[in-house]
Structure formats: structure tokens, C-alpha cells
Amino acid sequence: MKKILRRCMSNEFNIVKNFIFDDEVQKLFEDINNNVLDFNILEITGMGNQEIKHSNILGWLFSDTEHNLEYKILESFLKKINEKNEVENLQDYLYLSKHRKDIVIYREKDNIDLLIVDEANKVLFAIENKIFAGERTNGEDGGQLQKYENIINHKYPKYQKYFIFLTIDLNEPSKDNWLKANHEMIVETLNEISKNKDISIKTKIIFESYTDTLKRNGIVEDKKLKELCLQIWENSTYRKALDILNNHKPDIFSQISEYLQLQLKEKYIQMTELIKLDDSSKSYIRFSDSSWLNVEQKNGEGWTTSKNVLLYEFHNSIYGGLNLKLIIGPSKNEKFRDKLFEIATNNNKFKPGKNLSKKWNQIWSISIISKEEIAEKSFDDLKLIIDQKLNEFFTENGEFYKIREILKDVMS
The missing domain is CATH 3.30.1460 (Yope Regulator; Chain: A,)
Incomplete structure (x- = not known):
């Protein structure tokens, strides 16, 4: 019995040893490690899953200040929302605005995460940004989204209004007139602009840091990381080694x-x-x-x-x-x-x-x-x-x- 036990332990040891010293495995681990930023300015500030800080970053991205991209990020994001929801009149605003955009962005005004107001064209966008949180649908005010609608309709009666429900998984809002969006649309927008536009080093750092933050906190799927991990798990020899390591993982x-x-x-x-x-x-x-x-x-x-x-x-x-x-x-x-x-x-x-x-x-x-x-x-x-x-x-x-x-x- 002891000899059998020793043989089993020796076999497990060799499987793990071969796994660790496998050149292909080492290359995959290096790629996985390189997939996460060593220096992420947003993680250093403790951004994580805090909705207010996410909304602050979005406000900076959607504005026309500092990054010198005018409203390209906002416009590209809105185009993706339009493709997903097929919104009446939004396409006209994006491609045929009567006046040059004059946008003011409010953060947490009347508890609305982001309120984007184009004064020149009398158009506004209200964004409710949900990070691992649900929508409040009860209460005397008719629920969270109804409350925000009432406030905006009262303060901006003559504006064209678009209400956007930004969630991780394109969750259904309780109000039919709210448009669905997810954070993947933002990542796609930043990647497209990074490839097609000359951007400053500061802007590049913020783009990369925000994308990395969304991925490492599970807000957006890291497709590259998933692909790298699958290459390990789908190899039966590697999987045996990982099972052995998992069984001996310290608590x-x-x-x-x-x-x-x-x-x-x-x-x-x-x-x-x-x-x-x-x-x-x-x-x-x-x-x-x-x-x-x-x-x-x-x-x-x-x-x-x-x-x-x-x-x-x-x-x-x-x-x-x-x-x-x-x-x-x-x-x-x-x-x-x-x-x-x-x-x-x-x-x-x-x-x-x-x-x-x-x-x-x-x-x-x-x-x-x-x-x-x-x-x-x-x-x-x-x-x-x-x-x-x-x-x-x-x-x-x-x-x-x-x-x-x-x-x-x-x-x-």
C-alpha cells in the first residue's frame, strides 16, 4: 500500500514538474501576466467598482477638454447605442446637427450619474451607470428611472431627451424609453479611437488604465485573457497538473x-x-x-x-x-x-x-x-x-x- 502511495505521489510530482518547466506553458503565463497593466493609474486611486469614480472618468472621456478629441468618444459611443436600440432621431443628431455642439456635462446633478446637455442643439443625454448594482424600481417617486425622468422633463421641457441605462450585461431597464448600453461599447470605442487617432501619452495612459480596470474587475470580459487561459485548460496534460496544484492549494x-x-x-x-x-x-x-x-x-x-x-x-x-x-x-x-x-x-x-x-x-x-x-x-x-x-x-x-x-x- 505504501509503495502504491509513493508511486502516485511521484507521478503527481512529475506531472507538476513537467508543467512548470514546459516552455509553452511559460510563454502562455508570460502572455497572461503581460495582459494586465503593471501600472494602472485608476487602480492606484482605488477606483475599482465605485460608480461615482467610473462616472467621473466617463465625464472626462465624453468631454472635449484635455484629450483634444472634441466629442469623438461620445459620438462613437452614441452610434453604438443607436445600432443596438435603433433610436428615432438620434442618427440625425449625430450626422446632421444644425449647430456646432456646445456640450456641458454634469456629474451627480440631482443624483443622475451623468447628464450631458448640448445647449446649442437643445439635446440631452441622461446616463444611469450601474456597476454591480440593481435598479431601484419601488418608492413613491415611481422608482429611480422615473424620478430622473420627472426631474429632467421639468428642468428641460423643450429639449430632445435620450435616457441611457448603462449596465455590465445590457440589463433591461424598467422603463421602455430607456436605451440599453454596456461598458463593452466604451472599450470598443476607446480601442477604435486609439487605432485611428493620434492621441497624447496622457490620454493613452487613461484609455489603457480604464480599459484594464474594467477588465480586471469583471465589468468587461477580457477576451484575450480568456483565450490564453483556454489554451492551458483545453490541453489535457496541463489540466492534470492544474488539478493537482488546485488540490494542494493553501488556504x-x-x-x-x-x-x-x-x-x-x-x-x-x-x-x-x-x-x-x-x-x-x-x-x-x-x-x-x-x-x-x-x-x-x-x-x-x-x-x-x-x-x-x-x-x-x-x-x-x-x-x-x-x-x-x-x-x-x-x-x-x-x-x-x-x-x-x-x-x-x-x-x-x-x-x-x-x-x-x-x-x-x-x-x-x-x-x-x-x-x-x-x-x-x-x-x-x-x-x-x-x-x-x-x-x-x-x-x-x-x-x-x-x-x-x-x-x-x-x-x-
């Missing part, structure tokens, strides 16, 4: 939990005795302040074996990343819980909510690592972030000592 959240507990023990328990580690797991890492000596602190029930009522708790999950919270747990003495909640309610340091929950009530929290950072960064980088955030928390002027001072009368 990043277990690694984070183990490292975090090790750091707490070595730096803040063994060396300084600042804290006491409580019951912990992959998803929850708990500890208490060693100065919390009030006997009522040990009167808890139904939470941890220590019976502590007040605990710091790291939440470690794919849904929210790594966060540190201070939580009032269940207790046999409700007056003690009430006292803790009262202190938290009367101090700006805490955010306990309006009412004390029956069992667990969070009164304070900070983010340690976002779920995006966990997905994108190496474990070594994550360890550096954990070290930095722990040092900040436990430093003499940090949150740990500030909270200790606020709670000392009831907890010591």
Missing part, C-alpha cells in the same frame, strides 16, 4: 489565522502580557485585555470557555476580509452588559448601535485587511500589513490603550 484564511495568533502570542502575551488569548478558530481569533479584572467579566455564558463577557474578536473571512471588533457577549448579569453599552453609547470612540442586542453587540471595529487585498496580495505582503496594523493598534497612543482608558472604571 489563505487558515494561514492568516495561524500567523495572527502567533504574533499575538509572541509580541503581546509572552513579551508584554498585554492581552490574553481566548478561544479561536480560522474565522474568529479572540483575545481580552489583561487589565480587565472585574469579576463580572467572567460571568459570561454561551460564548467561549473563558466565560469572558467583553472580547476583542478578529473576523477573518472571504466576505469581509480581516476586521478587528470589540464585542459585548452574553452574560448572566444584564446590568453589567447595560453598563458597558451605556459607556459605549456616551463615547464617540464607539459605535454600539441604538439598542443593546440580547447576545452579541459590536461596539467598535477597524479594518485590518480588505477582501480585495486578500485576493490580490501575496501572503508575505499580507503578513506585513498585519504587523503594521497590530503595531498601530498596540502602540502607546493607539486604540488599545485609548479603549483601556475609557473602560478602566468598569473593567478594572
